Amino acid sequence: MTPLLEVRDLRLHYATPRGTVRAVDGVSFEVKHKGEAVGLVGESGSGKTSMALALLRLLPKNTSRYEGVVRLQDTDLMALSDEEFRRQIRWKRISMVFQGAMNALNPVIKVGQQVAEPLLLDRSVRKADAYREAEGLLEMVGLPKEVFHRYAHELSGGMKQRVVIAMALVLKPELVILDEPTSALDVSVQAQIMNLLKRLKRDPGISMLFITHDIALASDLCDEIMVSYAGEQVEWGTAEQVLLTPRHPYTQRLLASIPRLHSPEQPLFLPGQPPDLAAPPPGCRFHPRCPYAFNPCDKESPPPFATPEGQRARCWLLDAGRALHPRNDT
C-alpha cells in the first residue's frame, strides 16, 4: 500500500553570506495512513520550520538547493511546476497551521470570511455555501458561532489558534502541517488545543505533521516521532520506541530535560549550543555536545542504524561492529 506521504532524502539549503546553510539535510519519513500523526521534534534552529516550508514549497528567495522525493499518495510533488503546485497542492491537499497564529490572520477581514476564503478562491463555490461551511468549521474547532463576524484582534490567543486550525481544515486536505501550534499559548490553553487536535485526528481522521520543540507535547499526540538535530533526523520510530527506549544520546538528553512534577529529580540540560548550520561539525553533528563521543564520531557521519526495539537512529553507538562502551575507547 502506498503511504499517504512519502519523503525521501529531502534537502533544503539556503545561500547566506556566511555560506550554505543546510536547514534540511537528507530527511526521509512517511505518513502511512489517514489519521496518523507524525511528530517532528527538535531545538530551535534545527530546521523544523524549514522542513514545513519545504513540504509546501514556500521557499525563501535565497534557497540554493531544494531536492529529494516528495510523494503525496500517487502524486510526485517535486515534478510539479510552481504554478501547478500552487493550484493543486497548496491548501487543497497540504495545509499548514502557522507558528504565530496571531499574525497569520488579516486584521481587517472578518474571521469567518478568512476561514471561507480558500473556498472562495475556487470560483465554483457560492458565497453563502462557503460561509455556511466556515461556520460549521468554527463550530468543529469549538468556537461559538458569533466568532464568524469578529475581527482577529477581538479574539484571545487560543481562539485565534482555533480559527487558524479551522482555516487549515477548510479544503479537507490530506495532510495538515502544524508548526508549533501551541508555542505562543499558555499551558492551559495549550492543553485545550492539544485535546482539539487529538479529537480532529480521530474524527474526521486528519493526518498531521506535528512540529514542536516540546517532546512531551509530541508524545501526547503523535503515533510516530522523528527527532531532528541540526537539519538531520537523528532518531525516528513509533512514539513508544522513541519515548520509552531512546537510543540516540540527543533523544535521551531531550527526554531527561523535561521537568517532572512529582519527582525530586532535577531536569538535565544539554550543555553547549546547537551547531551553526552554515558550518556544521564534521562527522556526527551532535558529537561536540555528546557525552559518549568516541573516535569515529568526529570523522564520519553515522548512517541510520536499526535499534533492538525497531526504531532507527544515527549514532555510532548502535553500530554492532563497534565497542559498546565508548568511554573506554576515547
Place this chain on the structure above:
Amino acid sequence: MTWREAIREVLASGPGKAGLALFALLLAISIYVLVAYPLDFGPRRWSNPAVWADNPKAVPPAWTNWFSATRHVPHTTWAASQPGVVLPNHNGPGETRQYHFSAKFAYDEAPTFLSFSLGKVLYHTRPPVVSVEMIRPDGEYVLLYREQVRGPRPGEEAPYVRYQDTPLRVLLSQQPLAASEMARMLQSRYGVEVAESRLLAGGLKEALFGEPSKAQADAFQPLRGTYTARVEVAVADPQDQVGEVKFVMGGTVYGLMGTDTLGRDLREGLLFGFPIGLAIAIVASILTTVIGASLGIISGYTGGRTDLIIQRVADIVSNVPVLPLLIFLVFILGSNLFIIILLLVAFSWPGLTILLRSMVLQVRSGQLVEAAIAMGASRWRIMYRHVFPTTAPFVLAQMIFFAPSAILAEAALSFLGLGDPSLPTWGQILEAGFRTGAIYVGYWWWIVPPGVLIVVTAMAFMFLALATEPVVNPRLRRMT
C-alpha cells in the same frame, strides 16, 4: 473599526465637524451650480462680452452701501414687452406707443451710464420712429435719442423685420443729441453754459441726474426725486410689432460680488468655480492615489527588478522641479482642464508610491502574507485582498490630504495664465484681476473672494484629513 465607527470618530473631533460641514456646503453649492448653469457657461457667458455689455465695469458689490457714507447707485434694469400707453395718431392710421420706466433717485452720485435697447421690430409700411426722453423731478424733459428704424433695403419685401437676434442697443449717455438737448436745457433753465463736448466726454450723467452746483462753479450736484424715462415708438401701422424694450441705469455698485473691468458679474464666475474646484480636487486626488497606491503596493510586494524600476522612476519624477515643467508642458499640450489635471497627477504619485512601498515591505514579511501564499492565493489576490486593506486607511487619508494641493496647484497654474480659458476657475479670476491691475487700483472685491474661496476649499479637505488621523493611526500601529 467599522465604517460607522470611523465616521463617528471623524465627527467627534472639531476639525471633523468643520471639515464635513464645509465639504457638504461646497458639494451643495456645486450641485446647485451644475443644475442651474449650462455646462458651456465658460464660452457662452463668461467669455462673451456681449452678455455683460449692460453691466457697469469694475464696481463693488451692492452691499457695500451698508458700510458707506455715500449712497451708491444700485444697478437697475427695467424691461417691458407691452407699452404702458398707446396714443392714436391724429393724422394717419398709425399710433404712438409709450413705455415708462421711473425710479426714485436718492443717491449721492450719478449712475455710470444709461442705456436702452429694443428688440424684434416688425413693420409693414414705414419704419417706426424711436425716441427716448428723460423727465426730471424738476419737470424738465430732456430728449436723449430719436432715430428711425432702418428702412426697407432694395428688394426686401414687407413685413420688414429688424433687430431679430441682436437687439438695438443705445448708450444714451454718449448720444450727441442728448448732449445738445441737455446743454440747451441747462441754458434755458439754469442759465448755465456747458460745452456739449464736455457732456459727451462723461459729464452728461451728472448733468442729467443733477443740477448745477451752488457751491462750486462748473460742477453738478445730484438732484433727488423721481426720474422717468419715456420711450416712444411711433409706428405707421397698428399691426407693426415691437419686442422687448429695456432700459438700464448703470449702477456704481452691482449685485452680490461686484463686477470686473469687463462688467462680468463676479458672483457667477465665483459660483462656477465651485464645481470646477471640487472636480479638480477629487479627480486629481483619486487618480493620484490610485496610481500611487497601486505602484507602491506592486513595487513593495513584487520586489526585484519591478521594484527597482518603479522606485527609480518615482525618485526621478519626485525630484524633478514640478512647476517649471508644468508650465512648459501646459504651454506645449494646451491649457485644457483635463490635461492640467493629468499633468498634476503625473507629477504627484511618487510620494505615495515610495511611502506605501515601505509599508508594504513590512506587511509582506508578516505571517499573514506567508499564510496567504501557503493557501495558494495568487500574487494579485494577496495584494488587493491582504496587503491593500492593511494600508487602506492610510491611503484614504493621503487621498484627502492630496486634494488641497491639487486645488492650489491648479490655482497657481491659472494665476500664471496657464488655466483653461474656457472654464472660469478661482485661480483665473485672480489672474484676470492681477493682470488688469485690480490689485493696485484697490478692486478688492475682485481679488479677495477667489483667494478666500481657494483657501476655504483647501481647508475643508485639510480639516477632513486632520479628522481622519485618529482613525488611521491606531490601525497603522496594529498593522505592524
